[in-house]
Amino acid sequence: MVLLIAVQPKIRFFLEMASKSKTFVTPLIRHVTTRGYAQAAPGVKREPKVSCAVLPNKTFVAALDNGSPVTRVTVAFKAGTRYEPQTELGIAHVLRSAAGLSTRNANSFIMARKLAQIGASVTASGDREFVYYTLETTQDNVDEAVEILTNMVCCQEFRPWELSDNNARLKFDIAALPPQIRAVDLLHKAAYRRGLGNSLFISPKRIGKISSESLQHYSCNLLAAPRCAVAVVGDSQERANMIAQNLNLTAGDTQTGEASKFHGGELRKEMGGDLAHVALAVPGAPAGSTQALALAVAAKALGNGPVTKWGTDNSPLAKAIGNVGPFAAAGFSVSYSDSGLFGVVLSVPKDEASAAVKAVGGLLKKPTLNDAAIKAGKNQLKLEILNEADAGTSLAECLAAQGLYTGSIKTPADLAKEVDAVSPSDVSKVLSAAAGNKVAMGAAGNLAFVPYVDEL
Missing domain, CATH: 3.30.830.10 (Metalloenzyme, LuxS/M16 peptidase-like)
Structure with missing residues (x-):
């Protein structure tokens, strides 16, 4: 799925995010x-x-x-x-x-x-x-x-x-x-x-x-x-x-893949241009867990750009970054069978990258979300989940992924009910647990003013 995030009329960025209930x-x-x-x-x-x-x-x-x-x-x-x-x-x-x-x-x-x-x-x-x-x-x-x-x-x-x-x-x-x-x-x-x-x-x-x-x-x-x-x-x-x-499939190989361990650190790719694109994350939660659902709510609560086209972004993420010029930022939570990532993707003019990236890093290390932001995040997540019922292709892939992850399936309506059951205290707990970990960073574009991860 591709989300269009617009903060100023002069700048648009396309961020490929997790697909609906597969958030x-x-x-x-x-x-x-x-x-x-x-x-x-x-x-x-x-x-x-x-x-x-x-x-x-x-x-x-x-x-x-x-x-x-x-x-x-x-x-x-x-x-x-x-x-x-x-x-x-x-x-x-x-x-x-x-x-x-x-x-x-x-x-x-x-x-x-x-x-x-x-x-x-x-x-x-x-x-x-x-x-x-x-x-x-x-x-x-x-x-x-x-x-x-x-x-x-x-x-x-x-x-x-x-x-x-x-x-x-x-x-x-x-x-x-x-x-x-x-x-x-x-x-x-x-x-x-x-x-x-x-x-x-x-x-x-x-x-x-x-x-x-x-x-x-x-x-x-x-x-x-x-x-x-x-x-x-x-x-x-x-x-x-x-x-x-x-399908007449064979028995194949029973290998489970290398166990995932979060190391932190950073990788940078200098590509030039006028913009810096930075992804910051801390360890998340594995797929199917209650912590993963709470982090999905937290990611929406952090912010995904303005709700209306050309509107003002009043999300906690935008407020933390402040007035640093036109930028695009979105929270994300992605889960795998044995691990996950919770973080922010940011695109910002190169000259403003230092202040913006440090602000996002500070938010990940000390995340604070009030009840109103969490409620808004739950509503946004439920909207995406229920919209998936209208997209048959995404729904079929979601059911297959759920089966391989957990051995069972839940409909979009079931998932929406589980989102409703997430309390602000659940979100606060998982954010507190995630905030105490190392930060990992990936960066591409013009990185002249992008700080290193140990400078956050």
Whole structure:
């Protein structure tokens, strides 16, 4: 999801933030690859039914039958960048970018043509924990579309000449990265070093160095049944079970990835320009915990820019930064299976960077939120969670992520009720616990006046 944060008419910044109810279960940035088309279809009104199960092969399966005219199917795997071998960094980026290339049963042109004919689309995306393959299709074309999705997921061949042709796409992905995303990526590297610190994007020097054999080995080990979740929105649990069983996944590898340890520190990338983009964070909470939910509320309470277009930002974050010229700042909380980050992303003119970054650092070390700010944060978080019910693709990926994180699912309405139950004392407790830790920083842009982390 992309949030537009406007503080002055002359400046706009785009910050890629956690997606809706995945604010506290899904990482901050994801790379998305889309292929296909879509078409309208009549809907059938029925009462939503939510169900989940674990198949004998340990694949998690969930379904939300809400009568939608469009069926969304997400197949997710624990194959994100944290599982990359240190000798093959960037392989997860290549894997998701290669979605839709030729398989054992059909080449890329045939699959794209079939998707176009039935008005379906397939999206490949990924974060530090998971890789998602999401299908959108009309109710009457589910069987044919799922067959194509199964080919893309389970039958890829990674032909060397196609991977070579795909290098230009990888270069474009990297060249198109906003500096705010680079700052957040550097923040993770500084905070975790390895594992969760692995970049979401391949290094330019590594493009063309990932072999077909490496991709086959990575996918065979990690795109496996015990590491898989299948979520369906707009169809029944029986349909979800059938899709999961037809994937014919192997047992794969049982590796859990390197345990995450927050180290703190900083990484900086000098890129020039007139702006400095800085991400600051302290340790957060793991996904599914009550602390993660309280931190998600706190992140909204800190501030996400003005509520109305061109309006005044009266959030605690904006007040702490003060009158330092036009800037954009937003709080965030991101959670993983065993760790998390709570912090702020800031974009500010280079000459004002010193005062602004020190103000944000001081706020993270001694956060103070009154009841009014916490109430506003709860309302903003609930709004995002409930809006997700209208975005079927995001909802399907959210259900799959919940299944892999916790082994169960909660609807957006359930999550909104849990947000309501968060008290100001809960938020104060988690903020006090987080404030006593080291601060990690990632910075990109013109860093001439950006202070070092030990100067905060």
